[in-house]
Amino acid sequence: MISKAQFEKELQILISNAIREDVGDGDHSSLACIPASAQGKAKLLVKDEGIIAGVEFAKMIFDYVDPSMQVETFIEDGTPVKYGDVVFHVSGSSQSILKAERMVLNSMQRMSAIATKTNSYVKLLAGTNTTVLDTRKTTPGFRVAEKWAVQIGGGENHRFALYDMIMLKDNHIDFAGGIALAIAKTKEYLKQTNRDLKIIVEARNLGEVAEILASKGVYRILLDNFDYDTTKKAVALIGDSCLTESSGNINEETIRNYAECGVNYISSGALTHSVYNMDLSLKAI
Incomplete structure (x- = not known):
């Protein structure tokens, strides 16, 4: 951050x-x-x-x-x-x-x-070990105030912008030639530029989770649009290797269920784009 x-x-x-x-x-x-x-x-x-x-x-x-x-x-x-x-x-x-x-x-x-919306999500997570995060889906020019509001509501901020954390999403992975190459290139880039940035990598299925774990050195794995059963399997597979984050299809009806799958974080763009x-x-x- x-x-x-x-x-x-x-x-x-x-x-x-x-x-x-x-x-x-x-x-x-x-x-x-x-x-x-x-x-x-x-x-x-x-x-x-x-x-x-x-x-x-x-x-x-x-x-x-x-x-x-x-x-x-x-x-x-x-x-x-x-x-x-x-x-x-x-x-x-x-x-x-x-x-x-x-x-x-x-x-x-x-x-x-x-x-108000953030606080409602925080209350839904009460008793779990899961923290709610915002995203970069903010109003252009007003991001800092919106992320401050998330904090006031009891949530935490994800990365602030493109410059304070590495986040390899599906398009980065596809353009780079795959997960292993994307992570390897990222590590080399950070070394060459002398930057100390945490790396989050998005996974679309359990196979990609395994690939990310094999590359090592990843701070958090983002489980994108996983269903509950697959999320539980991913959390078990990851163990203590790194942190976990659920994203996609997050709302008042689903957020508690994802938390009970054991993820560390749940990110929701709705906190800032749908209020x-x-x-x-x-x-x-």
């Missing part, structure tokens, strides 16, 4: 680009009718239920737009919320509050939806 410093850098890039996109050369609606000296206060109102996420991110956005704005927090990230709850108050320049409003709402609505935003509003008070 990427470092904390890189994670924070990505957040600042996200904020900077989103404000640039939304504000351009000025919030002319506010500039036209609200004096620069006007001071105001607003509340973040919940009109839904689930797990709130993005409170700390909202503070970063307010600080970027205007460091003089003050936030009084009543509900922290990761807390269950219901209709009518007030998460925080923000006070300061009225123009600044309005300039930050849309990015704060867009971010928190999506992050809360992701945290409905939580209904939140920023209202003047």
